[in-house]
Amino acid sequence: MLEETLVLFKNVRQPGYSGDLASYQSSGGYSALKKALKMKPEEIVNTVKESNLRGRGGAGFPTGLKWSFMAKGTGKPSYLVINADEGEPGTFKDREIMLKEPHMFLEGYMIGCYAIGCHHGYIYVRGEFVPAMQRLQEAIDECYQSGLLGDKIAGSDFKLDITLHPGAGAYICGEETALLDSLEGRRGQPRTKPPFPAVAGFNGCPTSVNNVETLMNVPSIINDGAEAFKELGPPNNAGTHLVSLSGHVNNPGVYELKMGVNLKDIIYDIGGGILGGKELKGVIPGGSSTPVLRPDEIDIPYDFDSLAKAKSMMGSSAIIVFNEDTDVVKFLYRIVKFYNHESCGQCTPCREGTNWSRLMLRQFVQQQGTPQQLKRLYRVGGNMMGTTLCPLGDACAMPLRAFLEKYPEEFQAHFAEAS
């Protein structure tokens, strides 16, 4: 029977835990910050590098490496900006962190700021998350009151301010360069790269953008060491992660699991099996942009590399399960409609491709599909792949092509009578 491995949520799972500063400190909270402030910043970057921590925002990029790319000696301030824009359908872990354990994330964030020499941190929170923002702001206020933020944090010489920045409803602002434009006070549209944020990010200064959960891993890495962290998963896929489980399972929710546990076990042990005792029809393994897996493809380890081997992605660790009653065509239509709505419109393949795919799929939903249209749909998907400024084009094309490849019979069932 698969069970949770508790590092990030070790306090959260304690009955009666409130997540305020006193309760976090009484469980050993902020000891890692104190330890880190006695280390050299480069030492921290190296420890995080050695731990093999990979970003939890979707791309799985090694965090220590990202920090080491930060341009030095530019005479400009450096920034560590937090991506709390959580918008990929299926993903709901960052909100849970902010509501239930804001201080462990803040502690990791403070250590990260010290490591890269950032004196004013910004947390970009999606605009709809008002309750989560309020909870997080309370936690920040507590830190200011007790000297954990401000001029000399935790009695050191390090000065650090943290400001929450509310987004305003635009999924594309989760893409890191769009996020930076939005934070600067512009429309949130992805930038051309290079320059990368590590060279010219927020207001043209060296910037690293990281996900909330990514930073939440840092306190335990500092306290227990890189080796202990690496042991929590297969090589190159270190640590535990917060898995968002939703759709047709008996126990949806956010669960903390070791990297590399079996995907099928997550659904049947942790998730309690398929809702209503129905048959499984498919699994979206990493948020709505990741290619679907059929029931015979899910007996695999759940980590970055294994999912890539299965020609899908672990993305933001968001598993969406659907049962035999699901109309796959309608389901895909809803996914494509989302990306069409969220396209920022800068690139032709994305702006037009998401729209044409949506319109063609609508014909299928209305039982007006044709074999020619099916081929065209697949081709339009192909034309979006890798041809755009940011990965949103791919995010629409990947599930599109995977559904067409893996469930052809479902689309045929939506052909118009005459064809």
Add this chain to the structure above:
Amino acid sequence: MFSPEGQKKAEHILSRYPIKMNALLPILHLAQRENKGYLTPEWLEHVAEVCEVPATHVEGVATFYTMFKFRPLGKYHLQICTNIACGLCGGEKILEHVEQRLDLHAGHTREDGQFSIEEVECLGACGYGPVMIVNEEYHERLTVEATDKIIDELEKNTKELPEKILPLDRPLTA
């Protein structure tokens, strides 16, 4: 145009950024709150002055984001998620039911100014679907019955709603 209280909040927000333009989103949120939930051309110009950017820039930014409104919303703003995870659990049924009960299509505000319905994309609470936000409060694992109970309370004006305050609006303790 900001009230004295709003002006103080605006100054606090501006003080948290290296450049005034950076504060544009939170200042727009603040302006929208001061003006009962929507922005007007006059407010956009005022925000432009506060953030020291051209008014056309502010307009371009404000219209990019779905949370900025240019028309009054109803007293109760119901945002219902129909994205895939909620959809698998009946999100569309909830939306249809609310539309029928309030005799109002999504994307519209009722003439008496009581209700607005909006069909929205994923709200980041997918495991607890179907999800609806009433003004700023999340309601999760909705059933038709639970939704009806919420609307009953709203219609009778007996529902307590959290105060509309964004974190940045309040002065930091430090």
